[in-house]
Amino acid sequence: MKRQLTVKESYFATTKKEAEDVVKDALEDKHLIKQSITEKSSKNGDYFQIDVEFKYNTARGLMEGE
Template sequence: MRKQLNTKEQWFANTEEEANKIVDEAKEEFPDEMIGHSIQQKSNKAGEYFLVKLDMKFNTPAGIMESELSNESEEDDWNEEETESTEETSTTEDDE
């Protein structure tokens, strides 16, 4: 099994307004996953720009393992219920 735990994104923006818009859209789309961001004003020989960095955290190893354990226990409960109802049916058939 492979599951993504976190990601770091970098975005380019020409203006500070564009940079803020990138952050706002990420906050709307991933409100629980976004754990940090930064906007840095940079420059090079071609001019100035803004570098936007977004840090996203989707899960933790413990969280994945716990969800897998709860899924397995739900399947076990379902299988036990199915087995019990099958045993009751076969018992009544044998009695006749």
């Protein structure tokens, strides 16, 4: 059996409002364990990187369920 326990997602936003909307949507998931918004700059301008991480189960929890 092979199961994915955690999922990490990264998003890109051009405004702080868009970044906050992504985090707001992620907060609706009860499995969310980490969220971060990082402001970054490049030669093309400023942007926001959004990282969210979800944990759906533990290995022990999956094995006990069998």
